[in-house]
Amino acid sequence: MTGQNATSQDTQTQESQAVQSDSPERELYLDAAASDAVPASVIEAMTPFLTEGYGNPSSVHASGKTAARALDAARASFATDLGAHAGDVIFTSGGTEADNLAVKGIALAQIRRERETRAAAASASTPARAFTPASASPHSPAHRILISAVEHPAVAQSAQWLHDFFDFEVVRIPVDAQAHIDLNVLSREAQKGATLACIMMANNEVGTIEPVSRAVRICHDAAVPVHVDAVQAAGTIPVDFRGLDADTLTVSGHKFGAPKGLGALLTRSRVAIEPIVSGGGQERGLRSGTPNVAGAIALAVALHEACAGMEERNAPLAASRDALIKAICEAVPGATLTGDPVNRLPGHASFTFPNVNGEALLVDLDARGIEVSSGSACAIGRHEAPGTLLAMGLSETEAKSALRFSFREPLHHTDIRRIAQALRASMTALHAM
Numbered sequence: 001m002t003g004q005n006a007t008s009q010d011t012q013t014q015e016s017q018a019v020q021s022d023s024p025e026r027e028l029y030l031d032a033a034a035s036d037a038v039p040a041s042v043i044e045a046m047t048p049f050l051t052e053g054y055g056n057p058s059s060v061h062a063s064g065k066t067a068a069r070a071l072d073a074a075r076a077s078f079a080t081d082l083g084a085h086a087g088d089v090i091f092t093s094g095g096t097e098a099d100n101l102a103v104k105g106i107a108l109a110q111i112r113r114e115r116e117t118r119a120a121a122a123s124a125s126t127p128a129r130a131f132t133p134a135s136a137s138p139h140s141p142a143h144r145i146l147i148s149a150v151e152h153p154a155v156a157q158s159a160q161w162l163h164d165f166f167d168f169e170v171v172r173i174p175v176d177a178q179a180h181i182d183l184n185v186l187s188r189e190a191q192k193g194a195t196l197a198c199i200m201m202a203n204n205e206v207g208t209i210e211p212v213s214r215a216v217r218i219c220h221d222a223a224v225p226v227h228v229d230a231v232q233a234a235g236t237i238p239v240d241f242r243g244l245d246a247d248t249l250t251v252s253g254h255k256f257g258a259p260k261g262l263g264a265l266l267t268r269s270r271v272a273i274e275p276i277v278s279g280g281g282q283e284r285g286l287r288s289g290t291p292n293v294a295g296a297i298a299l300a301v302a303l304h305e306a307c308a309g310m311e312e313r314n315a316p317l318a319a320s321r322d323a324l325i326k327a328i329c330e331a332v333p334g335a336t337l338t339g340d341p342v343n344r345l346p347g348h349a350s351f352t353f354p355n356v357n358g359e360a361l362l363v364d365l366d367a368r369g370i371e372v373s374s375g376s377a378c379a380i381g382r383h384e385a386p387g388t389l390l391a392m393g394l395s396e397t398e399a400k401s402a403l404r405f406s407f408r409e410p411l412h413h414t415d416i417r418r419i420a421q422a423l424r425a426s427m428t429a430l431h432a433m
């Protein structure tokens with residue numbers, strides 16, 4: 001459900017919503033890509049593990065075992081819905097932490113390998129000049145991170161951190177005007193060697209679905225492991241971790257109906273990762289800290305519900321998205337859809353608007369009960385132009401005029417009409433048309 005704006009396949013609910021949507025008071029929440037409501041079923045499933053089954057899953061007594069069994073079951077279900085094995089799942093505090101763990105953890109493992117090689121060679125009293133220089137010097141093939149130019153800051157800033165503290169070279173792979181990664185450049189750069197390549201599955205700002213499967217093959221042909229940020233994809237479009245053959249993959253619970261502050265990194269054992277949170281060695285030693293059992297159950301149940309309804313939901317969801325795009329482009333001459341018009345997330349419509357600042361438009365729409373976003377939730381308040389749009393070649397002014405409408409259930413036609421009318425009214429109020 002998309003909070004206040006959700007419609008369901010249940011006719012009764014649709015009828016009551018159609019009546020509701022004529023009410024000027026009702027807010028239309030169109031920011032599901034930022035966060036969304038937690039369904040009652042998810043709260044119901046997790047609550048017993050806050051109130052009764054509250055034991056620490058590492059404890060050996062009966063309460064601990066109950067919690068451990070629940071955690072195991074949640075992990076197994078969660079893995080199945082992502083095409084993964086239970087042992088692939090490292091629960092984290094969200095998408096940001098999972099991206100940090102993948103990017104920093106894989107690079108730090110590389111540094112550890114090099115240190116161990118040096119130490120082994122030193123103890124065998126091999127002369128230092130006999131080492132392969134490429135394995136130890138900064139900017140060697142082993143010290144490069146390839147990232148698409150449209151990665152989320154959780155990935156881009158982790159790569160930047162590796163540059164700042166360990167002198168890794170960060171290579172940004174360009175995208176085209178619809179935000180698709182340039183696979184030719186990726187191939188060229190991968191062949192030069194790299195510690196890791198990061199390619200998101202679906203873009204948060206413009207909704208474009210990236211050619212990740214081809215990107216993984218290109219990188220693997222060059223022996224470069226791949227991290228996939230699937231935060232906007234999981235629970236919305238199918239994600240098959242093992243089928244994709246990615247090395248690591250991030251998901252975030254609050255994008256598909258779990259509470260905020262919950263996520264996971266899926267990892268293959270073939271890729272070495274150093275933990276970035278040290279402690280008691282939980283989560284295969286990759287994420288110490290007492291596991292959030294109730295949170296893991298929320299993740300598993302929310303994901304399962306999102307995946308179970310996906311096939312039935314996505315055609316009407318995409319149809320309502322296309323109706324919204326048409327209505328907005330008709331209501332506001334000069335409004336331009338951003339991202340791939342077809343191969344995009346089914347509940348994601350993003351635009352630039354002429355002669356207006358996106359934040360001003362957002363505030364005016366909010367006053368009319370329409371809640372949207374001006375791009376990435378992370379950039380809001382900093383008055384920054386959305387990075388994806390700049391990477392796609394838009395000017396700063398164009399990028400700053402952007403708005404994103406995102407929803408997880410099909411929009412009712414009365415809602416679409418209301419959004420288009422409100423946009424037109426806002427544009428007029430702001431003297432933009």
Ligand code: PLP
Pocket residue numbers: 033034093094095096097099152154200202203204229231232252253254261262263377
């Ligand atoms: N990656 C992408 C593509 C995102 O859209 C987001 C959040 O919007 C994140 C990572 C960060 O996830 P979280 O909010 O769980 O930290």
